[in-house]
Amino acid sequence: MAHASVAPVGGPLLTRGTKLALFIAAVASVLVSVRLFTGLGPITALNDGFAWGIWKPLNVVTFTGVGAGALGLALVAHVANRGRHHPLVRSAVLTGAIAYTLAGISVLVDLGRWWSVWELVVPTRWNVRSVLLEVALCVIAYCAVLWLEVLPALLERWRDAPGARGRLAARVLPRMQRMFPFLLALAIVLPFMHQSSLGALFLFAPTKLHPLWYTGWLPALFLLSCLSMGFGAVIVVDTLTHLAWGRRRDVRLCSSLALVMAGLSFAFVALRVGDLATSGALRHVTGWRGVLFLVELGLFTYPAVRVLQRSYRENAGLLFWAAQLAVAGGALYRFDVYLGAFSPGLGWSYFPSLAELVFSLGLAAAGVALYVVAVKRLPILSGVAEPAERRQEAARLRAHA
Amino acid sequence: MPHPTSVAGPSSPSRRDFLKICTTAAAAVGLPAWAGEAMAEDIAKGKKPSVIWLHFQECTGCTESLLRTSHPDVAALILDLISLDYHETLLAAAGVQAEDALAKAMAENDGKYVCVIEGAIPVREGGRYCMIGGRTALEIARTVAGRAGAIVAIGSCASWGGVPSAAPNPTGATGAPEVLEGRTVVTLPGCPANPYNLLGTVLQFATFGTLPALDGKGRPKFAYGRVIHEDCPRRPHFDAGRFAKAFGDEGHRNGWCLYKLGCKGPQTHANCSLLPFCEVPGAWPIGIGHPCVGCTEQEIAFRVPLHTTVEVQKPTGPMAYPGIAPERGEVSAVSAGVAGLVVGGLAAAGYVSSRKLAHDEPKEPPREG
Numbered sequence: 001m002a003h004a005s006v007a008p009v010g011g012p013l014l015t016r017g018t019k020l021a022l023f024i025a026a027v028a029s030v031l032v033s034v035r036l037f038t039g040l041g042p043i044t045a046l047n048d049g050f051a052w053g054i055w056k057p058l059n060v061v062t063f064t065g066v067g068a069g070a071l072g073l074a075l076v077a078h079v080a081n082r083g084r085h086h087p088l089v090r091s092a093v094l095t096g097a098i099a100y101t102l103a104g105i106s107v108l109v110d111l112g113r114w115w116s117v118w119e120l121v122v123p124t125r126w127n128v129r130s131v132l133l134e135v136a137l138c139v140i141a142y143c144a145v146l147w148l149e150v151l152p153a154l155l156e157r158w159r160d161a162p163g164a165r166g167r168l169a170a171r172v173l174p175r176m177q178r179m180f181p182f183l184l185a186l187a188i189v190l191p192f193m194h195q196s197s198l199g200a201l202f203l204f205a206p207t208k209l210h211p212l213w214y215t216g217w218l219p220a221l222f223l224l225s226c227l228s229m230g231f232g233a234v235i236v237v238d239t240l241t242h243l244a245w246g247r248r249r250d251v252r253l254c255s256s257l258a259l260v261m262a263g264l265s266f267a268f269v270a271l272r273v274g275d276l277a278t279s280g281a282l283r284h285v286t287g288w289r290g291v292l293f294l295v296e297l298g299l300f301t302y303p304a305v306r307v308l309q310r311s312y313r314e315n316a317g318l319l320f321w322a323a324q325l326a327v328a329g330g331a332l333y334r335f336d337v338y339l340g341a342f343s344p345g346l347g348w349s350y351f352p353s354l355a356e357l358v359f360s361l362g363l364a365a366a367g368v369a370l371y372v373v374a375v376k377r378l379p380i381l382s383g384v385a386e387p388a389e390r391r392q393e394a395a396r397l398r399a400h401a
Numbered sequence: 402m403p404h405p406t407s408v409a410g411p412s413s414p415s416r417r418d419f420l421k422i423c424t425t426a427a428a429a430v431g432l433p434a435w436a437g438e439a440m441a442e443d444i445a446k447g448k449k450p451s452v453i454w455l456h457f458q459e460c461t462g463c464t465e466s467l468l469r470t471s472h473p474d475v476a477a478l479i480l481d482l483i484s485l486d487y488h489e490t491l492l493a494a495a496g497v498q499a500e501d502a503l504a505k506a507m508a509e510n511d512g513k514y515v516c517v518i519e520g521a522i523p524v525r526e527g528g529r530y531c532m533i534g535g536r537t538a539l540e541i542a543r544t545v546a547g548r549a550g551a552i553v554a555i556g557s558c559a560s561w562g563g564v565p566s567a568a569p570n571p572t573g574a575t576g577a578p579e580v581l582e583g584r585t586v587v588t589l590p591g592c593p594a595n596p597y598n599l600l601g602t603v604l605q606f607a608t609f610g611t612l613p614a615l616d617g618k619g620r621p622k623f624a625y626g627r628v629i630h631e632d633c634p635r636r637p638h639f640d641a642g643r644f645a646k647a648f649g650d651e652g653h654r655n656g657w658c659l660y661k662l663g664c665k666g667p668q669t670h671a672n673c674s675l676l677p678f679c680e681v682p683g684a685w686p687i688g689i690g691h692p693c694v695g696c697t698e699q700e701i702a703f704r705v706p707l708h709t710t711v712e713v714q715k716p717t718g719p720m721a722y723p724g725i726a727p728e729r730g731e732v733s734a735v736s737a738g739v740a741g742l743v744v745g746g747l748a749a750a751g752y753v754s755s756r757k758l759a760h761d762e763p764k765e766p767p768r769e770g
Contacts, residue, residue, distance in 0.1 A: 047730045243754065317759025324751045351732035357739050 006090055006379040008157070009245050018372055021365035028362020031355050032109050040112065043355040049348025050339070052110075057338035058360050059106035061198050062331045063367075064139070067099025068230030069237070070146060071191040075227075076260065078184055085253055087382030090153060091241065092234050094380055097146035098367045104143055106363060107136070131201050138194035145186045152176055153378040195226040202337055210341035211281045212293045217271055218337070224268040228300070229330025231261035235323035239316065241381055246396075248383035254323075255313040261326055265304035269297060292332070292340050299329030419445075419481065426473045426482055426604055440608045444482065450607035451510040452517060453503065453545060454488035457531050457538040458565040458574050459520030462593040463556040464490050469679045470596045483603060486514070489533075500534045507548055515603055516549035518542060518577045518586075521558040521565040525573030539580060546581050551606050553587045554578065554619075555599055557696055560588035561618075567703040578619055587612055588619040590671075592696035597676055598624040620670065620697075629666035629693050630713065632674045635659065648690075659687060663708035665695030 069092040077085040119125040158169035199222030303322035307313040424437030479485040486506035523530035528539035554577040557563035565574035578586040613621040638658040645653035673685045695701030
């Protein structure tokens with residue numbers, strides 16, 4: 001677990017950006033308190049047909065898809081032992097921890113009887129035949145694992161502090177390092193389980209899911225798409241932190257990840273189209289859902305094809321764009337299964353209410369603010385320049401802009 | 402014409418009785434109870450609606466059924482609730498006196514009176530087949546209705562031609578709406594029309610100055626919004642497949658569904674099954690064991706043979722069943738706009754920043770890992 005090059009970004013926490021993010025999050029938390037006391041009806045557009053609205057497809061399935069970069073990098077950096085990707089690991093793990101935490105908060109707010117949520121941790125009250133229970137337990141466990149993976153960053157910071165905190169850090173850090181292989185094993189097994197379960201949830205709905213999306217391969221498709229969009233998200237976050245704080249980075253690290261992303265995207269498209277072709281469901285490519293299907297395939301295929309070209313993937317801007325498209329593709333696939341291609345029965349319709357949109361925005365804003373605060377105070381990011389150098393870099397970037 | 406409950410006004414000791422009449426009338430026609438009080442207040446102030454009733458090609462059946470209402474009875478109706486200023490059947494006057502009464506009523510309530518038309522209007526050969534006081538029905542209808550505040554065509558004859566218009570229609574008998582094109586004519590088809598549908602319309606106009614909601618054929622929706630079949634007391638027999646197949650057979654004696662005997666209920670819009678004629682339950686064709694003849698419908702009455710079956714146009718399930726696909730869930734325009742802005746903003750920001758980064762790329766010095 002060598003992270004020699006990582007360092008806190010430093011600088012003031014309350015910038016204009018974080019203030020705006022915190023404001024949106026504050027508005028959302030007001031809505032949350034309204035919802036907790038008045039129920040879902042008054043502020044959401046949820047109904048008995050679309051009981052999940054955008055809460056699951058966006059807040060849970062897309063956010064955790066973005067957070068799946070942690071899984072992807074665990075596979076690349078540790079399982080495949082590509083040690084040079086280590087500089088990206090901490091940022092990805094932090095992104096994952098935040099994304100999964102937000103998803104958990106969203107589920108808690110969305111639960112009809114949220115006051116019963118404590119029963120989730122009482123085994124005698126489990127319904128062991130429920131896929132949702134598997135998802136819930138797995139997500140809770142994985143969330144804990146991710147934060148444990150972030151913990152060394154905090155301890156490293158404390159280690160140099162005098163007094164009790166320093167002593168604690170000095171004692172705990174070596175133990176955490178011994179524990180690391182087990183944590184890592186969990187950090188790979190758990191997301192494999194629940195990311196595929198997020199697809200498996202819809203195996204129960206063969207009559208409600210459009211034939212272009214319903215297949216026995218849903219779990220595998222969800223796993224593949226979470227990995228492709230997870231790698232995309234790692235590249236996006238890396239580029240954004242470069243843009244925001246002018247940190248030095250090696251674009252080649254990202255561009256090699258883009259190749260992995262492309263491979264996963266091709267695997268996804270091949271499995272998806274091959275499955276539909278053999279089952280004969282391709283004749284359903286009609287109407288607006290057919291268009292959705294084609295857009296989805298395009299968002300998977302286009303960036304994957306483009307990054308095969310070396311000059312394309314080694315251009316930071318083009319790579320950034322390809323990564324964004326890959327994230328959008330994964331998100332669209334998830335939205336389609338959970339919302340677009342899902343028809344609970346004649347007469348039902350759904351579009352999120354303003355309050356639901358603000359809640360999701362606030363959740364995302366809180367996540368961004370949390371990420372910014374963490375990387376400013378903890379050693380997460382690599383290539384962080386010295387203050388003077390950083391100022392120069394920022395000035396140079398502004399001059400370009 | 403003294404009447405025990407007809408005495409109204411400040412000197413009257415029986416204001417209570419009078420309120421009762423008004424409330425009864427309001428209740429009978431489906432207006433709220435307070436409408437009866439409002440009506441009584443208006444009438445106490447002398448604002449009884451003036452009604453002019455015209456007779457043309459008809460049998461006076463609609464008037465006859467109106468005369469047999471008892472809640473309120475006809476005396477209370479024409480003396481207390483409305484001011485029936487011209488009605489050939491009920492008028493004591495005759496000849497010139499009658500014509501003078503018509504002119505006077507029109508002059509006194511110009512633009513405010515209710516013109517009720519009973520009977521079809523012949524238009525062939527200048528309308529010469531029906532003349533009163535030297536004027537054709539066509540001319541009278543246009544003159545009187547032209548200055549009315551509201552026009553009601555009562556009965557199938559006035560609504561769309563009725564019996565006189567049956568083939569070959571030698572006189573060119575036509576309904577009032579066609580003759581009075583451009584005016585709103587409330588039509589109350591039926592042979593005869595249920596008098597309460599008239600009372601409901603006239604009393605609403607008198608009390609609120611408005612007309613009930615009408616369908617495309619000018620029929621009040623409160624009375625003609627559904628077909629007989631939907632509310633028929635024999636409907637359970639239809640749903641269960643129990644039909645009378647001949648008059649006097651076992652099914653007929655047991656009161657089963659009359660559809661196979663040619664009942665037109667499935668296509669006939671009327672409230673006969675819900676609002677009995679003259680407060681006598683069962684006093685309508687299906688109630689006495691005869692199939693509905695579709696008297697309110699121009700396409701059926703006097704055209705389709707009495708015992709020919711019609712297609713069931715609204716095969717609705719029993720009302721206890723839930724709807725098949727009711728609309729559920731709302732889409733708000735504001736949230737759609739906000740969602741569009743957020744997604745569009747993200748896509749645009751991503752595209753612009755990556756273009757800028759890609760453009761800047763060559764200028765940057767090579768970076769080390």
